[in-house]
Amino acid sequence: MILRPLLLLLLLSTFAVAKSPPNIVVVLIDDMGWGDFSCFGNKEATTPHIDRLASEGLRFRQFYVNSPICSPSRCALTTGQYPQRWKITSFLENRAANERRGMAQWLDPKAPVLARSLQKKGYATGHFGKWHLGGQRDVDDAPAITDYGFDRSLTNFEGMGPKLLPLTLKPGDKEPGKIWQDAERLGEPVTWMLRSEITGGFVDAAIPFIDAAVKEKKPFYINLWPDDVHSPFWPPVESWKKGKRPQYLAVLENMDRQLGKLFDHLRTTPELRDNTVVLICSDNGPEPGAGSAGPFRGSKGTLLEGGIRSPLIVWAPGWIAADKNGSLNDRSVFAAFDLAPSLLKLANADAPEGVAFDGEDVSETLLGKSEASRKAPVFWRRPPDRKVAGEPARRQPDLAVREGNWKLLCDYDGSQSQLYDLAADPAEGTDLAGKQPEIVARLSKAAVEWHGSLPADQGPALGAQKRPKAGR
Numbered sequence: 001m002i003l004r005p006l007l008l009l010l011l012l013s014t015f016a017v018a019k020s021p022p023n024i025v026v027v028l029i030d031d032m033g034w035g036d037f038s039c040f041g042n043k044e045a046t047t048p049h050i051d052r053l054a055s056e057g058l059r060f061r062q063f064y065v066n067s068p069i070c071s072p073s074r075c076a077l078t079t080g081q082y083p084q085r086w087k088i089t090s091f092l093e094n095r096a097a098n099e100r101r102g103m104a105q106w107l108d109p110k111a112p113v114l115a116r117s118l119q120k121k122g123y124a125t126g127h128f129g130k131w132h133l134g135g136q137r138d139v140d141d142a143p144a145i146t147d148y149g150f151d152r153s154l155t156n157f158e159g160m161g162p163k164l165l166p167l168t169l170k171p172g173d174k175e176p177g178k179i180w181q182d183a184e185r186l187g188e189p190v191t192w193m194l195r196s197e198i199t200g201g202f203v204d205a206a207i208p209f210i211d212a213a214v215k216e217k218k219p220f221y222i223n224l225w226p227d228d229v230h231s232p233f234w235p236p237v238e239s240w241k242k243g244k245r246p247q248y249l250a251v252l253e254n255m256d257r258q259l260g261k262l263f264d265h266l267r268t269t270p271e272l273r274d275n276t277v278v279l280i281c282s283d284n285g286p287e288p289g290a291g292s293a294g295p296f297r298g299s300k301g302t303l304l305e306g307g308i309r310s311p312l313i314v315w316a317p318g319w320i321a322a323d324k325n326g327s328l329n330d331r332s333v334f335a336a337f338d339l340a341p342s343l344l345k346l347a348n349a350d351a352p353e354g355v356a357f358d359g360e361d362v363s364e365t366l367l368g369k370s371e372a373s374r375k376a377p378v379f380w381r382r383p384p385d386r387k388v389a390g391e392p393a394r395r396q397p398d399l400a401v402r403e404g405n406w407k408l409l410c411d412y413d414g415s416q417s418q419l420y421d422l423a424a425d426p427a428e429g430t431d432l433a434g435k436q437p438e439i440v441a442r443l444s445k446a447a448v449e450w451h452g453s454l455p456a457d458q459g460p461a462l463g464a465q466k467r468p469k470a471g472r
Contacts, residue, residue, distance in 0.1 A: 021121065021219045021347045022319060023210075023276040025266070026339075027259065028077065028223065030070070030130060030230040033286030033306070035294025036252060040311045042292065045249040049260030050280060050313065054326065057278075057315035058368050061330040064402070065284055066337050068300055068307030069383045071132050073283040073336065074225075078133065078148075079111045080340030080357040082379070084454040086111055090383035092158070094137035101384045102457035106134020106142040112355040114340045116149025118221045121349035124213035126152045128202040129225030131159030135186050144187070154205045156198070156227055157183035164202065166195035166227075171240050195234035196251075199226040200258035207265055214271050219347070224262065228255035231287055248290040263315075274318030277346065279339065279366075282310045288390065297428050301389040303380050303400040303409055304428055310336075314366050319346075324368035333373040333402065334362045342366055377403040377443075379450045384459035398459060399447040406439060412451060412460060414444035 035041045039051040039059065066076035070091045072083035083089060087104040098105050107113075115125040127150045134142035136158040144160045145153035153161045157180035165183060167176035176194065184190050193201050206222055213220040228251055235241070235250035266272045285307040286292060288299045298304025314320070337359035344351055345363040364370035380400040389396050397409035397416065405423040410416055417440045419433040433440050 020275055021123070021349075022316065023213075023220050023222075023272060024118070024123075024343055024347070025222045025224060025262075025276065025278045026077070027278065027280040028074065028129075028225040029255070029280070029282045030225070030227060031284065031287050031291065031300060032229050032252070032282035032311075033291030033293045033299075034282075034296055034309050034311050035292040036229075036286065037311055037313075039313075041294055044245075045253050047252065047256040049256050049263050053263055053278060053280065053315040054313045056317060056325050057313060057320060058324060058366075059328045060312040060314070060332060061328060062333045062373075063281065063310055063312035064308050064333075064335040064378060065281070065310050066308075066335055066378070067380065067383065068284045068298075068302055069386065070283050072383070074131075074133055075107055075111075076335070076337040076359075077283075077339055078107070078113055078115075080114065080337050080351075080359040081112065082337065082358050082454060084381060084457075085358075087455050087457065088133070089381065089457045089459070090385050092132060092134060092136055092139070095139050098139070100458065101462065102459075103384075105139050107148070109143050109147050111148075112340075112352045112357070113148045114343060115221055115223070117344055117349050117352060118347055119149045119151065121347055122218060123347070123349075124209070124216070124218045124220040125150045125222075126206060126209045126220070127223040127225070128154050128206045128209075129156070129199075129223065130227050131155045131225070133159070135160035136183075140186055150223075152209060154202060155187070156180075157186070159186070161187040162189055163187050164191050164193055164198050166198060166234070167192050168195050168234055169237055170234075171237050194236075195227075196236045196254060197258070199228050199255050200261065202226060203258055203262045206262060210265070210272070214269075219275075221343075224259075226255060226259075228252070229291065231290060233290075244289045248287075252291075277314065277316040277319060277343075277366075280311075280313040280315075281336070284308070284310075295427055299390060301383060301386040302396055303382055305407075305422070305426065308380060308400075316367060320368050327368065329365070329368070329371060331371045331373070332362070332365045333378075333404075334365065335359070335374070335378050338362045338374055339366075377401050377446065379447060381451055381454075382459065384457040384462050387459070387463035387465075398463065399451055401443050401447045401450070403443060403446075406443060408433075408440065408443040408447065410444045410447055412448070414448045417444050419443070 039054040067073040075083035169176040233247035239250040293306030296305035298306030342363040360374040
């Protein structure tokens with residue numbers, strides 16, 4: 001059989017595109033709940049630009065982050081390893097607070113950062129947005145973001161390097177105010193802009209970086225990590241609302257609008273559309289009273305599903321089969337630390353020599369070619385300063401593990417176990433620990449052993465402190 005020249009050329013072109021390393025964009029939203037995208041069930045606000053990506057790609061229902069709080073969650077995504085390995089177990093704060101909690105002051109530059117591995121593969125690498133892995137408050141001697149394998153960075157007040165800092169404006173103000181002025185010393189140049197437009201500022205910096213990479217015929221890896229939707233909430237003056245939840249939703253919709261410029265650029269640029277992979281998720285569960293965890297119990301800072309389960313959208317028109325567009329994967333269980341080895345596989349890039357990832361390659365699942373879950377269980381340790389969390393304040397379990405459909409929570413010594421069958425009870429409403437003693441014994445033993453295998457923090461000491469009085 002002799003193929004017509006035009007058909008042969010088309011087949012060869014398609015094969016070449018499929019084998020080219022993909023461009024990668026990771027959008028990590030701050031403090032957003034599982035149920036806050038309208039394509040994940042939000043009826044109070046709309047996120048049309050993100051929803052369109054979902055309609056052209058895949059949604060994942062059982063995706064987790066590796067901590068219910070900011071810095072360790074970002075560490076896991078960045079390194080492909082449990083954040084406890086790098087002693088980043090709660091949000092990085094001032095020097096004394098980090099020491100009090102038994103934490104590092106910043107992510108060790110020797111960590112196996114995804115960007116560095118891709119940079120060695122020939123990728124242009126850029127970080128645009130919140131970092132929060134070192135360089136904030138009085139920790140002004142942290143490494144620059146570019147020391148972690150990024151060619152360029154632009155961040156906020158929680159990272160070392162050039163930055164965008166927020167001007168605040170509310171109805172009735174004659175002039176905008178400034179917050180985080182002392183962050184100017186953490187990197188220059190500094191641009192001050194309205195807090196309500198900073199996501200757009202990061203987008204406006206990322207797009208020229210992307211275009212330069214295209215011109216140089218280099219694949220690119222971009223972190224686009226907005227400050228949104230973290231409190232305090234500063235929507236545009238014309239969208240100002242009263243009440244915590246309405247304010248949050250106004251910020252959410254405004255963030256979606258600003259991200260839309262980036263998504264439209266990727267979609268409408270021929271060199272980008274068919275060879276770019278976009279992933280969108282949150283770093284942890286929602287702040288109580290602001291975001292929504294959908295059907296799940298718990299919030300930011302807790303090891304309940306609402307604190308650690310995140311929406312995930314993957315958009316990759318040239319890599320995902322067209323018949324998968326708009327589909328929901330509600331079977332595959334994996335976590336943020338699985339993304340690093342998976343993206344390295346897609347890029348045909350090597351992991352750092354001698355590094356053992358805790359994450360697993362789930363690249364086939366990300367592209368809709370499989371519904372496989374990661375093979376090993378996922379473990380969590382609570383932030384050391386979050387023994388008491390949630391509304392109303394309650395004492396939290398110290399450890400958690402997800403294996404198959406089972407989710408176990410317990411204290412550091414394996415006591416106070418709770419067991420849930422998430423297939424039947426995703427809201428964690430019926431504790432089965434008393435009915436399944438063998439499963440409790442096995443999973444609590446595994447959680448305690450995992451906990452003991454990693455560097456300790458001050459969680460036990462801080463957890464032993466007296467519970468605050470109600471209302472404090």
